[in-house]
Amino acid sequence: xxxxxxxxxxxxxxxxxxxxxxxxxxxxxxxxxxxxxxxxxxxxxxxxxxxxxxxxxxxxxxxxxxxxxxxxxxxxxxxxxxxxxxxxxxxxxxxxxxxxxxxxxxxxxxxxxxxxxxxxxxxxxxxxxxxxxxxxxxxxxxxxxxxxxxxxxxxxxxxxxxxxxxxxxxxxxxxxxxxxxxxxxxxxxxxxxxxxxxxxxxxxxxxxxxxxxxxxxxxxxxxxxxxxxxxxxxxxxxxxxxxxxxxxxxxxxxxxxxxxxxxxxxxxxxxxxxxxxxxxxxxxxxxxxxxxxxxxxxxxxxxxxxxxxxxxxxxxxxxxxxxxxxxxxxxxxxxxxx
Amino acid sequence: xxxxxxxxxxxxxxxxxxxxxxxxxxxxxxxxxxxxxxxxxxxxxxxxxxxxxxxxxxxxxxxxxxxxxxxxxxxxxxxxxxxxxxxxxxxxxxxxxxxxxxxxxxxxxxxxxxxxxxxxxxxxxxxxxxxxxxxxxxxxxxxxxxxxxxxxxxxxxxxxxxxxxxxxxxxxxxxxxxxxxxxxxxxxxxxxxxxxxxxxxxxxxxxxxxxxxxxxxxxxxxxxxxxxxxxxxxxxxxxxxxxxxxxxxxxxxxxxxxxxxxxxxxxxxxxxxxxxxxxxxxxxxxxxxxxxxxxxxxxxxxxxxxxxxxxxxxxxxxxxxxxxxxxxxxxxxxxxxxxxxxxxxxxxxxxxxxxxxxxxxxxxxxxxxxxxxxxxxxxxxxxxxxxxxxxxxxxxxxxxxxx
Ligand SMILES: N[C@@H](CCC(=O)N[C@@H](CS)C(=O)NCC(=O)O)C(=O)O
Numbered sequence: 183x184x185x186x187x188x189x190x191x192x193x194x195x196x197x198x199x200x201x202x203x204x205x206x207x208x209x210x211x212x213x214x215x216x217x218x219x220x221x222x223x224x225x226x227x228x229x230x231x232x233x234x235x236x237x238x239x240x241x242x243x244x245x246x247x248x249x250x251x252x253x254x255x256x257x258x259x260x261x262x263x264x265x266x267x268x269x270x271x272x273x274x275x276x277x278x279x280x281x282x283x284x285x286x287x288x289x290x291x292x293x294x295x296x297x298x299x300x301x302x303x304x305x306x307x308x309x310x311x312x313x314x315x316x317x318x319x320x321x322x323x324x325x326x327x328x329x330x331x332x333x334x335x336x337x338x339x340x341x342x343x344x345x346x347x348x349x350x351x352x353x354x355x356x357x358x359x360x361x362x363x364x365x366x367x368x369x370x371x372x373x374x375x376x377x378x379x380x381x382x383x384x385x386x387x388x389x390x391x392x393x394x395x396x397x398x399x400x401x402x403x404x405x406x407x408x409x410x411x412x413x414x415x416x417x418x419x420x421x422x423x424x425x426x427x428x429x430x431x432x433x434x435x436x437x438x439x440x441x442x443x444x445x446x447x448x449x450x451x452x453x454x455x456x457x458x459x460x461x462x463x464x465x466x467x468x469x470x471x472x473x474x475x476x477x478x479x480x481x482x483x484x485x486x487x488x489x490x491x492x493x494x495x496x497x498x499x500x501x502x503x504x505x506x507x508x509x510x511x512x513x514x515x516x517x518x519x520x
Numbered sequence: 521x522x523x524x525x526x527x528x529x530x531x532x533x534x535x536x537x538x539x540x541x542x543x544x545x546x547x548x549x550x551x552x553x554x555x556x557x558x559x560x561x562x563x564x565x566x567x568x569x570x571x572x573x574x575x576x577x578x579x580x581x582x583x584x585x586x587x588x589x590x591x592x593x594x595x596x597x598x599x600x601x602x603x604x605x606x607x608x609x610x611x612x613x614x615x616x617x618x619x620x621x622x623x624x625x626x627x628x629x630x631x632x633x634x635x636x637x638x639x640x641x642x643x644x645x646x647x648x649x650x651x652x653x654x655x656x657x658x659x660x661x662x663x664x665x666x667x668x669x670x671x672x673x674x675x676x677x678x679x680x681x682x683x684x685x686x687x688x689x690x691x692x693x694x695x696x697x698x699x700x701x702x703x704x705x706x707x708x709x710x711x712x713x714x715x716x717x718x719x720x721x722x723x724x725x726x727x728x729x730x731x732x733x734x735x736x737x738x739x740x741x742x743x744x745x746x747x748x749x750x751x752x753x754x755x756x757x758x759x760x761x762x763x764x765x766x767x768x769x770x771x772x773x774x775x776x777x778x779x780x781x782x783x784x785x786x787x788x789x790x791x792x793x794x795x796x797x798x799x800x801x802x803x804x805x806x807x808x809x810x811x812x813x814x815x816x817x818x819x820x821x822x823x824x825x826x827x828x829x830x831x832x833x834x835x836x837x838x839x840x841x842x843x844x845x846x847x848x849x850x851x852x853x854x855x856x857x858x859x860x861x862x863x864x865x866x867x868x869x870x871x872x873x874x875x876x877x878x879x880x881x882x883x884x885x886x887x888x889x890x891x892x893x894x895x896x897x898x899x900x901x902x903x904x905x906x907x908x909x910x911x912x913x914x915x916x917x918x919x920x921x922x923x
Contacts, residue, residue: 266884267880267881267883270884271889274575274889290886290887291887294577294578294886294887295577296572296575296576296577326779328593328679328694328779333876333880333884334880334881334884334885338590338591338885339589339885341591342591342601343589343601352591354590354592354593355593356590357869358867358868358876358880359868362868362870365670366673366870369673369674369693370678371673371693371694371789373679373779413575414575414576
């Protein structure tokens with residue numbers, strides 16, 4: 183069983199490796215010719231293998247953008263599916279180079295776990311899904327319910343806080359793998375399924391009768407989901423961080439997957455700096471001039487990436503909401519390339 | 521000195537001769553080995569701590585005192601979200617021990633039945649046992665756990681329905697809501713009466729045996745024991761109930777709630793699913809061990825027993841099985857250990873065992889892989905060693921005493 187071995191391997195690696203692996207991840211990545219990304223084991227819209235076995239989704243595209251920025255080739259992105267429980271150990275031990283797996287940025291993860299979050303590729307919050315015939319319209323009516331969820335998540339802690347602070351009884355049934363949570367909820371073991379709201383939209387699609395379930399209006403937490411890397415490697419941190427910023431800046435500047443080549447001729451100095459026709463911003467993070475061009479060519483700008491994977495026209499049908507650009511009243515905001 | 525005894529002529533160069541001495545050399549090598557192991561262990565610990573520090577990951581066992589913050593549904597001891605990780609550990613450990621202990625008993629019973637059936641002269645019974653063994657031991661356990669769990673879930677009615685088991689409570693997809701024993705004020709009296717009943721029975725039995733040996737008279741022990749063990753507490757029950765004006769012992773039944781029954785003693789479907797899978801799977805191995813054990817008893821023993829006029833059932837129970845036990849016990853021990861260790865697959869179906877809540881949830885919430893895995897490994901090692909010690913003791917007690 184691979185999964186239970188991960189912490190052991192990590193422990194063994196930590197025990198016998200002479201010097202810690204804080205060294206240059208970018209060099210390692212370049213040497214092996216690919217980026218290894220930790221993704222979830224199948225969450226439609228975020229990271230999900232399609233019928234041909236190709237990984238698709240917002241988190242997958244984030245990883246592809248990084249690969250494209252480094253190698254000019256999105257196929258250099260390799261994926262390791264990880265359960266919520268395995269993910270941090272896998273990153274710490276160097277099994278993956280970056281975690282792009284709907285992971286909430288929290289203080290303890292950012293500090294005590296030795297991780298660095300590089301930004302937010304999806305602003306989320308925790309929600310509840312219930313069968314329609316339960317006749318529940320608010321989370322405050324859930325006292326006495328059993329709640330299915332994933333172990334090793336912020337979800338587990340939030341749900342405890344929420345029910346306790348509202349003085350409501352509950353029973354948690356916590357599975358390691360998301361598929362089992364879905365199966366148990368679908369079978370009727372639990373009255374409620376709780377996870378990040380985006381996750382609810384995604385998992386709902388896997389139910390036998392998706393239309394028989396509703397997502398309740400309450401959002402009980404802040405779940406800023408974003409890529410994470412190991413602490414102590416600033417260069418690699420910069421590469422991942424600025425790749426995401428480049429995609430967000432591209433949307434703001436109107437650069438898209440289709441027009442990126444002609445935009446290189448633009449007179450707008452911000453676009454010129456982003457697309458490498460002015461300055462040497464790519465070089466300063468250890469990449470070439472075309473880094474952002476390649477990333478945008480591979481996955482489009484942030485808005486395109488969002489709409490293609492989870493947006494209103496997809497089966498998930500999620501509204502941009504908090505994930506609109508700051509200039510449109512949302513939270514997505516990237517520091518300038520300058 | 522030994523060296524001087526062996527080589528009396530070389531008194532002058534004792535250093536040289538001591539090195540030639542086997543015993544001295546043995547000691548030197550052992551000391552060297554211990555030094556090597558200790559320095560290796562020190563190096564590992566030091567290196568791990570240094571590497572963790574270099575990666576910015578915290579290290580230390582102090583975190584065990586922090587509060588956990590998550591809920592666990594099946595807890596044999598009091599547990600709240602505000603309880604510490606130490607308590608999470610004990611909750612998980614007890615859940616592991618619970619499912620392992622009951623699993624071992626069930627697996628042994630089923631294993632013996634199937635193993636003996638496998639040798640039955642009845643073709644259908646023997647073939648059925650054969651099929652059972654071949655099917656169950658060849659399907660991966662994890663798969664069987666899923667099959668059992670989801671079968672249990674599928675078979676039972678929805679949460680807001682329930683099968684009414686009458687005095688045994690309610691049963692639905694969320695588990696079995698058994699009547700919960702509630703102890704009243706006079707319960708100590710009833711318990712005391714029960715214990716006195718048992719002790720008295722033992723005393724009585726010893727006396728009855730002695731009398732039977734001496735006079736051949738048979739004492740109706742069973743009926744008297746029944747009166748002592750059941751009658752005495754019953755009398756105490758009524759006396760206490762009358763004296764304190766409330767029943768010393770009552771059963772609390774589940775009541776309907778908006779999300780299905782509430783209250784009662786919950787037996788979770790995760791527990792049932794895991795228990796079934798572990799017991800039936802392990803039983804298939806135990807059955808083969810039992811069969812081998814029985815076949816190892818020479819046929820002459822059975823024939824001798826028959827010729828003494830013992831019936832087949834008695835022959836099996838009094839002659840064959842006791843001898844077969846000597847062959848059965850050592851491999852049986854390793855099956856018990858396997859069952860205990862296999863119970864760690866619990867996390868797949870949300871049963872909160874040690875690996876699931878401690879080496880899983882708690883580890884993940886704190887990120888302290890090294891500490892939590894070390895503790896968990898040490899725990900499993902201890903459980904295994906204790907089981908082995910017990911089984912070795914039992915094995916010695918049934919072993920052939922050579923005179
Ligand atoms: N954002 C939360 C929860 C993340 C999480 O693991 N969610 C589950 C439920 S949506 C999931 O991604 N499952 C998909 C999988 O394991 O493949 C966290 O970081 O702790």
